[in-house]
């Protein structure tokens with residue numbers, strides 16, 4: 001508890017705010033006592049469901065409100081669970097042996113099997129998530145993850161890094177205003193005989209990827225970039241051809257646009273995929289962060305995947321899944337001009353930040 005409290009204090013000092021006694025909130029561990037418990041985005045039974053817990057799952061509760069809801073974090077986002085289905089675990093679990101808690105201070109931090117970047121990646125954790133520390137070596141910290149396994153995280157990506165705790169929160173990107181001289185391939189997913197995912201109201205993924213690609217290409221051109229499209233209308237282009245186009249030009253960045261689908265209509269959010277390489281990973285990180293902030297959509301993080309168009313590419317390449325066309329709320333938003341603008345701005349900003357680092 002003390003460690004968490006200290007980091008909160010440091011954060012507030014750095015913001016130049018006064019500390020109030022209200023900060024001394026307790027983190028409690030709760031166990032789920034029902035077979036099926038919804039996780040909601042706000043403390044109300046009518047709030048959107050963003051996840052589900054099962055009997056025996058443990059959560060960390062950061063606050064309990066007067067109406068029977070416990071605040072926790074789910075996939076790095078604030079989430080609420082009805083407290084009537086939870087039982088408070090004795091505090092010895094959360095604080096056993098003066099257990100230190102480590103808070104993640106960067107987006108999509110990688111967890112490795114050992115204390116250096118030479119070790120394999122086993123997990124990814126979200127900003128503001130908190131884990132008990134079990135070990136420490138050089139500048140690395142070993143933590144226990146929610147599933148009980150352990151892994152190593154670079155200390156400079158946690159609140160154990162005192163210097164970063166007092167430094168300004170956001171690094172200032174270099175001042176790049178123009179994408180002049182950069183060749184960017186935009187790949188509208190699917191097309192022709194391949195409709196991609198089919199959403200509610202018979203919306204075809206191939207149609208909305210094409211519309212979005214046009215909007216993104218326009219914003220990129222406005223920013224000075226040269227844009228190459230893998231298709232410019234509703235026809236079939238093989239995956240091999242798409243990567244060939246990327247190879248044929250002096251491409252600096254390749255971005256494939258897609259939308260997601262899921263049988264459960266409440267599943268939603270934006271995610272970004274990369275295949276291999278530090279530069280694709282860095283690009284994914286920047287674009288995902290900008291997409292989530294510009295659209296205010298739920299962030300599903302970045303994922304390492306073997307999709308052909310990013311796996312067989314020889315330049316920094318990512319595939320973005322711009323929301324679920326099976327989620328009625330998201331589909332309504334996805335089909336607006338506003339959404340196209342927000343996504344296009346997010347991609348342009350993400351690319352700018354990537355080139356500026």
Ligand SMILES: [Zn+2]
Nearest residue numbers: 189196258259
């Ligand atoms: Zn797709």
